[in-house]
Amino acid sequence: MELILNIASWILMTLGGVFIFVGGLGALRMPDLYTRMHAAGITDSIAPILIIPGIMLQAGLTLASVKLLAILVFLLLTGPTASNALASAALLAGNRSEQVKPTAVSESEE
Amino acid sequence: MTIIFGFFLLTLLLITAVAIVQSQNLFVSVMLSGMFSLLLAVNFFLLDAADVALTEAAVGAGISTVLLLSALAITAKHEKAPSSSREGALIIVIIATLVLIYATFDNPQFADPNAPVHQHVAPWYLDKTAEAIDIPNVVTAVLGSFRGYDTLGEVFVVFTAGIGVLFLLGTQPGPFAQSNPYKLTDPKGLRHYLIPRVVGRMLIPFILLFGLYVQFHGEYGPGGGFQAGALIAAAIILFALLEGEDSALKVIPRSVLIGLIAGGALLYGVVGLFGIFLGSNFLDYSVLSSNPVKGQQMGLLIIEAGVGITVTGVLLSIFHAFAARGKF
Amino acid sequence: MELLGIYHYWVFAILLMIGLYAVIVKLNLIKKLIGLSLFQSAVFLLYITMGKLEGGTAPIVTEANANGLFSNPLPQVLILTAIVVGISTMALGLGIVIRIKEEYGTIEEDEIQEIDK
Numbered sequence: 205m206e207l208i209l210n211i212a213s214w215i216l217m218t219l220g221g222v223f224i225f226v227g228g229l230g231a232l233r234m235p236d237l238y239t240r241m242h243a244a245g246i247t248d249s250i251a252p253i254l255i256i257p258g259i260m261l262q263a264g265l266t267l268a269s270v271k272l273l274a275i276l277v278f279l280l281l282t283g284p285t286a287s288n289a290l291a292s293a294a295l296l297a298g299n300r301s302e303q304v305k306p307t308a309v310s311e312s313e314e
Numbered sequence: 315m316t317i318i319f320g321f322f323l324l325t326l327l328l329i330t331a332v333a334i335v336q337s338q339n340l341f342v343s344v345m346l347s348g349m350f351s352l353l354l355a356v357n358f359f360l361l362d363a364a365d366v367a368l369t370e371a372a373v374g375a376g377i378s379t380v381l382l383l384s385a386l387a388i389t390a391k392h393e394k395a396p397s398s399s400r401e402g403a404l405i406i407v408i409i410a411t412l413v414l415i416y417a418t419f420d421n422p423q424f425a426d427p428n429a430p431v432h433q434h435v436a437p438w439y440l441d442k443t444a445e446a447i448d449i450p451n452v453v454t455a456v457l458g459s460f461r462g463y464d465t466l467g468e469v470f471v472v473f474t475a476g477i478g479v480l481f482l483l484g485t486q487p488g489p490f491a492q493s494n495p496y497k498l499t500d501p502k503g504l505r506h507y508l509i510p511r512v513v514g515r516m517l518i519p520f521i522l523l524f525g526l527y528v529q530f531h532g533e534y535g536p537g538g539g540f541q542a543g544a545l546i547a548a549a550i551i552l553f554a555l556l557e558g559e560d561s562a563l564k565v566i567p568r569s570v571l572i573g574l575i576a577g578g579a580l581l582y583g584v585v586g587l588f589g590i591f592l593g594s595n596f597l598d599y600s601v602l603s604s605n606p607v608k609g610q611q612m613g614l615l616i617i618e619a620g621v622g623i624t625v626t627g628v629l630l631s632i633f634h635a636f637a638a639r640g641k642f
Numbered sequence: 643m644e645l646l647g648i649y650h651y652w653v654f655a656i657l658l659m660i661g662l663y664a665v666i667v668k669l670n671l672i673k674k675l676i677g678l679s680l681f682q683s684a685v686f687l688l689y690i691t692m693g694k695l696e697g698g699t700a701p702i703v704t705e706a707n708a709n710g711l712f713s714n715p716l717p718q719v720l721i722l723t724a725i726v727v728g729i730s731t732m733a734l735g736l737g738i739v740i741r742i743k744e745e746y747g748t749i750e751e752d753e754i755q756e757i758d759k
Contacts, residue, residue: 278517278520281513281516281517282513282517285509285510285513285514288507288509288510289507289509289510292507292510316646317645317646320646320649320650321646321649324649324650324653327653327657327687328653328656328657328660331656331657331660331661331680332660334664334676334680335660335663335664335668335673335677335680340670340672340673343673343676344676347676347679347680350680350683351683354683354686354687357687357690358686358690361690361691361693361694361713362693362694362695362698362699362700362701362713363690363693363700363713363717363718363721364700364702365718365722366686366690366718366721366722366725369722369725369726370686370725373725373726373729374683374725374729377729378679378729378732381729381732381733381736382672382675382676382732382736384736385672385736385739385740386672388740388743389672389739389740389743389749390670390672390743390748390749393668393669393670393672393673393750394669394670394750400667403663403666403667404663404667407659407662407663407666408659410659410662411655411656411658411659414654414655414658414659415651415652415655418648418651418652418654418655419648421647421648421651421692422692423644423647424644424646424647424648424650424691424694425647425694425695425696425697425698426696427695427696427711429692431692431693431714431716431717432695432714435716436714436715436716439715439716440701440703440712440715443703444703444708450702450703450704451701451702452701452702452703452712452715453701453715453718453719453722456715456716456719457719457722457723461719464723465723468723468726468727471726471727471730472726472727472730474730475730475731475733475734478734478737479733479734479737482734482737482738482740482741483737483740483741488740488744489744534702535702536700536702538722540722540725540726625726628730632733632737635737636736636737636740639740
C-alpha cells in the first residue's frame with residue numbers, strides 16, 4: 205500500500221513538473237504577450253492540480269492535507285484571475301496582438 | 315538531493331539579482347524584485363527559518379512590490395542609460411567580492427553543531443522558554459519577552475516611518491496626479507473589470523481571517539504581529555485596488571488609521587509601564603498575573619496585538635498616502 | 643554539506659556586491675533603493691545561514707519533539723526585526739523620491755545635481 209501511494213504521488217508530481225516546464229518554455233518562446241500568458245496559465249491551473257494531490261498523498265490523512273487542499277483552492281481561484289486581470293490591463297493599455305488579424309466586423313466598428 | 319535543490323535556488327537568486335540591476339525598464343525591475351523576495355523566502359524556509367520566511371513573503375513579495383509600483387506610477391517608468399563609464403566602480407566591486415569570498419573560507423562549516431553561534435545563548439533560550447513562558451514557538455518568545463525591548467524599538471521605527479511618510483506626502487493629490495489616464499468611463503478602482511472584482515471580493519474575508527489566525531497563532535506556530543499586520547494591510551489594499559481608494563477610506567477612515575498607528579505602539583508601551591506599576595521592571599510580564607507563566611503569555615498576547623495593529627495602520631497609511639498623491 | 647555551506651556564503655558576497663554596485667553606479671533613485679534592498683537581503687541570507695543546525699528543525703518546541711535538535715532561534719529574531727525595518731526605510735525613501743520628482747521634475751541623479759548648481 206505504501207509503495208502504491210509513493211508511486212502514485214511520484215507520478216503526479218513528475219507530471220506536474222513536466223507541465224510547469226512546458227509552461228515556462230511557452231512563456232519564453234511564444235511571440236506575443238497574449239500567447240505567452242496562455243502558456244503561463246498552464247502553470248496556474250493544471251500544475252497545482254497535479255502537484256498538490258501528490259504532496260497530499262505523502263502527507264496522508266492529517267491536518268496538513270486539509271491545509272494543502274485550502275492552498276489548492278486558493279491557487280485555483282487566484283491564478284486564472286490574475287491572468288485575466290493582466291490580459292485586461294494589457295488590452296486596456298493598447299497592447300494589440302499581431303497574431304490576430306482584424307476581421308471585417310471589428311474594422312467597421314473602428 | 316537537498317544539496318542540488320539548495321544550489322539551484324541560490325543560483326536563481328543570483329540570476330534574478332543581476333537581472334534586476336541590469337534591466338532599464340523600472341517596471342521589470344520591480345516585478346523581478348518581488349520574485350527575488352519570494353525566492354529568498356523559499357531559501358529561508360529551507361534553512362529552518364519558518365517565521366522569517368513568512369515575514370519575507372508577506373512583506374517583501376507583497377507589500378514592498380505594491381509600494382514600489384505606486385511610487386513608480388507617480389515618478390518614472392524607464393531609467394536613463396548611464397552616460398559616463400563605470401569600469402572603475404566595477405573593478406572596485408569585483409575586488410571587494412573577491413576579498414569577501416576569501417574571507418568566507420574562514421567561516422564555520424555550514425550547519426556545524428560546534429559553531430560558536432550555537433554554543434552560548436541559544437541553548438539557554440531553547441531550555442528557558444519551556445519553563446518560563448511555556449509556548450512552543452521559541453522565536454516569538456525571544457522576540458516578545460526575552461528581547462522585548464528591541465521589539466519595542468522596532469515598533470517605534472515602524473511608527474516613525476508611518477508618520478514620516480504622512481508628513482512628506484500628506485493626503486491631498488500632488489501636482490502629478492492624473493485622474494483618468496486611460497479615459498475610462500467609470501474610473502474608480504477597477505470597476506469595469508468584472509472577474510477580478512468578483513474573485514477578490516470573495517477572497518478578502520478569507521485573507522482577513524487568515525491574518526487574524528496568523529496573529530493569534532504566533533505563539534504556537536510561525537506567525538506573530540508583523541506577518542499578521544502585513545496580511546491584513548494586504549487585504550485592505552486589495553479592496554482599495556478593486557473598489558477604489560475612496561471606498562477603502564470609507565471602510566477604514568483616516569482618523570481610524572491614525573488611531574491604529576499610535577494605538578499599537580501605545581499598547582506596547584503601556585504593557586511595559588504596567589510592569590513598573592505592579593512592582594517589577596519595565597516590560598516584565600511575569601507580574602501581570604498571579605502565575606508568572608500565565609503573566610508572560612498574557613503579556614506576549616497583548617504586545618503582539620499591539621505590534622500587529624501598528625504595522626497594519628502604518629502600511630495602510632503609506633499606501634493611501636502614495637495613492638492619494640497620484641490619485642489613481 | 644561543506645560545499646553547500648560555502649556556496650551560501652559566496653552567494654551572500656556576490657549579492658552584497660551586486661546591491662552595492664546598483665547603489666553606487668545607477669543614476670535613477672528608485673534603482674538605488676532597489677539595490678539597497680538587495681544589499682539588505684544578502685545580509686539576511688548570511689545570518690539565517692549561520693543559524694542552521696545539521697539535523698535540526700524549525701525552533702518550535704512541542705511535546706512531541708522536545709528532545710530533538712533545533713536550529714538557532716536568535717538570528718531569526720534579529721532578521722525578523724531587520725526585515726520590517728528595511729521595509730519601513732524603503733517606504734520612507736520612496737516618499738522622499740516622490741517629493742524629489744515633484745520639486746525637481748526628474749529622479750535621475752545627474753540631472754538633479756545640474757539643477758542644484
